[in-house]
Amino acid sequence: MRKGEQTRKGIVDKAYLLAGQLGLEGVTLGTLASSLSLSKSGLFAHFKSKEALQLEVLEEAIGRFTRHVVTPALGKPRGLPRLNAMFDGYLSWIRGVSGRGSCLFLSLAHEYDDRPGPVRDRLVESQRAWLDTLAKAVRLAVSEGHLRGTIDADQAAIELVGIGMAYQHATRLLKDPKADKRARAAYDALLQRLRK
Amino acid sequence: MRKGEQTRKGIVDKAYLLAGQLGLEGVTLGTLASSLSLSKSGLFAHFKSKEALQLEVLEEAIGRFTRHVVTPALGKPRGLPRLNAMFDGYLSWIRGVSGRGSCLFLSLAHEYDDRPGPVRDRLVESQRAWLDTLAKAVRLAVSEGHLRGTIDADQAAIELVGIGMAYQHATRLLKDPKADKRARAAYDALLQRLRK
DNA sequence: GACAAAAACGACCGGTCGTTCTTATTCTTC
DNA sequence: GAAGAATAAGAACGACCGGTCGTTTTTGTC
Numbered sequence: 001m002r003k004g005e006q007t008r009k010g011i012v013d014k015a016y017l018l019a020g021q022l023g024l025e026g027v028t029l030g031t032l033a034s035s036l037s038l039s040k041s042g043l044f045a046h047f048k049s050k051e052a053l054q055l056e057v058l059e060e061a062i063g064r065f066t067r068h069v070v071t072p073a074l075g076k077p078r079g080l081p082r083l084n085a086m087f088d089g090y091l092s093w094i095r096g097v098s099g100r101g102s103c104l105f106l107s108l109a110h111e112y113d114d115r116p117g118p119v120r121d122r123l124v125e126s127q128r129a130w131l132d133t134l135a136k137a138v139r140l141a142v143s144e145g146h147l148r149g150t151i152d153a154d155q156a157a158i159e160l161v162g163i164g165m166a167y168q169h170a171t172r173l174l175k176d177p178k179a180d181k182r183a184r185a186a187y188d189a190l191l192q193r194l195r196k
Numbered sequence: 197m198r199k200g201e202q203t204r205k206g207i208v209d210k211a212y213l214l215a216g217q218l219g220l221e222g223v224t225l226g227t228l229a230s231s232l233s234l235s236k237s238g239l240f241a242h243f244k245s246k247e248a249l250q251l252e253v254l255e256e257a258i259g260r261f262t263r264h265v266v267t268p269a270l271g272k273p274r275g276l277p278r279l280n281a282m283f284d285g286y287l288s289w290i291r292g293v294s295g296r297g298s299c300l301f302l303s304l305a306h307e308y309d310d311r312p313g314p315v316r317d318r319l320v321e322s323q324r325a326w327l328d329t330l331a332k333a334v335r336l337a338v339s340e341g342h343l344r345g346t347i348d349a350d351q352a353a354i355e356l357v358g359i360g361m362a363y364q365h366a367t368r369l370l371k372d373p374k375a376d377k378r379a380r381a382a383y384d385a386l387l388q389r390l391r392k
Numbered sequence: 393g394a395c396a397a398a399a400a401c402g403a404c405c406g407g408t409c410g411t412t413c414t415t416a417t418t419c420t421t422c
Numbered sequence: 423g424a425a426g427a428a429t430a431a432g433a434a435c436g437a438c439c440g441g442t443c444g445t446t447t448t449t450g451t452c
Contacts, residue, residue, distance in 0.1 A: 042400035162362030
């Protein structure tokens with residue numbers, strides 16, 4: 001019972017990697033199998049359907065995001081330090097942990113915005129959770145006295161995501177060398193507005 | 197030579213419509229043909245390859261964007277009126293001219309950010325042009341005395357695009373009823389910063 | 393080392409993909 | 423209305439899709 005789990009993990013890992021470049025639909029069982037030196041049927045035997053595999057890959061992504069971005073930020077003191085850590089982590093996540101591959105969530109957001117089903121549902125759930133996490137961090141910064149009390153935390157959260165999306169757009173599609181600087185400047189401006 | 201052009205136009209129009217929901221790769225010749233009551237080969241005869249069709253669809257999108265967003269805005273007086281018109285037009289474009297279908301450019305940005313080729317090249321070109329158009333409108337607003345002279349127009353342009361992307365995210369994936377309000381608030385805040 | 397269970401294999405299913413032919417129909421023009 | 427070109431259809435192709443099957447190899451346990 002040990003070898004199976006190990007292989008299964010390898011499949012999900014590889015699928016996660018490929019999905020960052022090709023989208024979840026773009027990862028076919030055939031190419032996934034051959035890139036792992038596995039037979040297609042041998043690979044498929046680990047999952048009930050391709051959709052089940054896709055859901056596992058999405059879950060893997062959520063786990064990685066939590067580990068890479070959310071948890072470290074929660075280790076920081078409430079208020080601006082934590083918010084800063086979240087934004088830094090978010091940028092570094094989008095930049096790609098190991099260089100290649102883009103943010104899976106933003107890819108899937110477009111891939112599934114018109115495709116109903118469990119994958120879309122789970123994706124929406126995770127995106128709302130991320131927005132809530134950001135908004136909560138903003139509210140804590142308010143209660144810590146770091147930010148004004150009159151601000152709209154949900155508005156701030158979605159603007160933060162907007163900065164992240166623009167960053168991805170600039171860095172991955174346009175190959176803009178100033179992308180980092182731009183994202184940072186946008187964040188600083190947003191913060192200044194919230195502080196005032 | 198007239199019937200052909202007409203059919204061809206119908207194909208590109210329909211393909212443009214479908215691509216908004218399925219992406220350019222997602223539009224297959226078979227489904228495209230049958231949705232037009234055409235045979236697959238009869239449809240294909242109008243193009244040398246699928247990639248050629250994709251490029252024509254992208255060109256169609258660029259033309260529509262120019263007609264719906266850029267040109268009307270250029271009819272407005274330089275400065276804030278024109279910038280406002282651009283932003284309004286951008287939002288309405290993302291919202292979908294006829295209700296359904298998302299912004300093709302943003303879909304393609306993710307679909308092709310890791311897929312080299314002529315489609316990607318043309319897409320990047322068009323996106324840079326849009327950023328330049330926005331930045332130029334900002335600069336004109338500066339020279340008209342509507343905005344501060346110390347601002348970074350390119351920075352402002354990419355932040356505008358970021359607001360648009362966040363808007364699309366909120367409205368299409370998350371079905372957030374406040375999406376319009378949020379985008380407007382972000383724009384107002386940005387404008388206030390640029391004016392100060 | 394035997395033996396059952398787990399895991400991987402290879403062949404194959406019906407379908408669809410983009411593409412290429414040849415053949416038939418429909419236009420346009422004189 | 424006939425001639426010739428433009429347009430569409432039809433059939434077929436090789437490759438690949440997700441998925442199923444029975445069989446063989448590997449693995450963990452006693």
